[in-house]
Amino acid sequence: MTTTPHPLVTTAQRLARDLLVPQAERVDQEGVPPGHIEAVRRSGLLGVAAPAEYGGAGAPAAVARRTAEVLAGACCSTWFVQTQHHTPVKMLTGHDGPVRERLLRPLATGELMAGIAYAHVRAFPRVPVRAAPERGGWRFDGRVPWYTGWGLNDVMLLAGVTDSAELVFAFADAREQPGLVASAPMRLAALTAARTVSLDLDGLWVPQESVVRRVPQAEFAEEDLARAANAGPAVFGVADAALELVARGADGEEPARALRVRLDEVRRQAYALADEPATRECVARRLAVRTRAYDVMRAATAAAVVAGGGRAMALDNRAQRLAREGMFLLIQGQTPDARRTHLGSLATG
Structure with missing residues (x-):
């Protein structure tokens, strides 16, 4: 049905x-x-x-x-x-x-489009961006290492850390202004096209009414632990696209079918876990499934390159692009726990 x-x-x-x-x-x-x-x-x-x-x-x-x-x-x-x-x-x-x-x-x-400028709060106790109360609002100082969509989105959700280890999340316009200067777009091995820059903040001021959340860093880190352990849908999307290429190539139908079975199973497990309550107890299981999802994605994108042969080395080749995008997804949203789990899996095979 x-x-x-x-x-x-x-x-x-x-x-x-x-x-x-x-x-x-x-x-x-x-x-x-x-x-x-x-x-x-x-x-x-x-x-x-x-x-x-x-x-x-x-x-x-x-x-x-x-x-x-x-x-x-x-x-x-x-x-x-x-x-x-x-x-x-x-x-x-x-x-x-x-x-x-x-x-x-x-x-x-869709009248407005937002970006995010707060992945750096995961670096705590290092504090790349500080927030301090000033003139009925908040002052932000420091450097946002990664900001994607510069020139394409309208507003950004920015976070800084106060002297008392509280996170302050606030909206600001995504444009150069007093206290905010963007770098040139970064040249990256993958997803350079997404217009990622770093942002230098030197007294960027936002009014109190633009603040959307204030939360102790420890509380946010606890929330983030389970959320960041999930396998993201993009991993499955890129793997799907790669397997379509494999299936169309010579000798590729059977390998694509076998990899598809593995992909569908790990996707089912990942989404079932994502739908469960986010607790500390679920983190290890989510990370294990996330790592297996990476394994299947890497196999799928590698298979697409193998099926493409020498043509896959051209920069305008789809298999080669998918392989680089898969490489990016290996570290997108990475936390220390995710890195340790993934490296341990790679070391033991």
Whole structure:
């Protein structure tokens, strides 16, 4: 028995087929164009999990995961720019204050697009960005090492650490302004197209009404532990795309089928764990499944390169692009626990 896909899944598949896949190799070399982001804005995908009363779709987690798989498998750079948006939306959804009423609807409808500038808080006790109260708001100083989507998104969710080890999350405009200067776009082995920069903050001031959350660092780290241990949908999307290439090549149908069985099983396990309550006890199981997902993704992208032969070494070859994107996903959102688990798995085979 088959079921009708959610309308946003159908939308993502159409966007992938008509725009993202045909241009993915060019985008990989030249950068994500504003037209791609405009198409994502119009599609409704930026509001996939946003509350319906604010103009979003309020779709289940399974729909959000599936749309992410489709976008990542089609053009990982475009996926990576737009995926930043969903965390600010989620944080606003759980907040009750003026910034929610100001930003949640335009973010849910795609009128505005958000990025995130807070992965550095995982470096604690090192503090790359400090926050301090000043003039009825907050002053941010330091360096945001990674900020993706510069020039493509409108606002950013920024975090800094206070002298009392409290995290302050606030929204700011994603543009150069007094107290904020962006570096040149980084040249990376993969996803250079996603327009990643670093941000130098020297007294960037945001008003109190732009603050969306204040939380002790230890409490946030506990929340982040289980969340970051999940296997992300992009891993499965890139692996899916690679196996499609393998299946189309000479001698590739049977290897693709065997890898597909492994991929579907680890995806089922990963999403079942993601749907369980996020507790410290679930972390080890999630990390183990995340590592197995990496193993299958690496096998799938390597198989695509092998099936492509010498042609796969060309920069405009899809298999080679997927292999590099898979390499990026190995460290995307990496925590110390994830790194230790992955390295241990690689060492023992």
